[in-house]
Amino acid sequence: MLPVHQRLAELYTASCRRPLTAAEEAEQRHCLQVNTMYCWEMARLTHEAVLAAHTEDTVWQQEISAQMFEVRISGKVGKRRN
Numbered sequence: 001m002l003p004v005h006q007r008l009a010e011l012y013t014a015s016c017r018r019p020l021t022a023a024e025e026a027e028q029r030h031c032l033q034v035n036t037m038y039c040w041e042m043a044r045l046t047h048e049a050v051l052a053a054h055t056e057d058t059v060w061q062q063e064i065s066a067q068m069f070e071v072r073i074s075g076k077v078g079k080r081r082n
Contacts, residue, residue, distance in 0.1 A: 002075050004034045034075065041071050 008031045011024055020028065045068045052060040067077045 002034075002038065002072075004031045004038075004075065007031050008035065038071065038075055041077060042068065045071065045077075 008028070011020065011028045011031065014020060014024065015028075045064055049061060049064045049068070052058075052064055070077050
């Protein structure tokens with residue numbers, strides 16, 4: 001879990017008890033944007049992992065696995081090699 005996911009949970013909990021402040025609403029929108037990018041990146045990597053498995057490309061599978069780990073830890077993947 002990334003810190004942004006924890007903050008989203010905190011903001012959601014606060015919104016169940018009271019209206020969010022304007023600053024909290026802006027922070028929530030930012031967290032949702034970061035979460036969206038995280039989800040799209042993980043979806044892309046998952047699809048690439050399926051392709052790598054179907055083509056039995058173990059080197060590519062290992063690279064994708066490392067990228068997925070990096071996304072889970074940092075929220076983004078570093079520069080990819082082509």
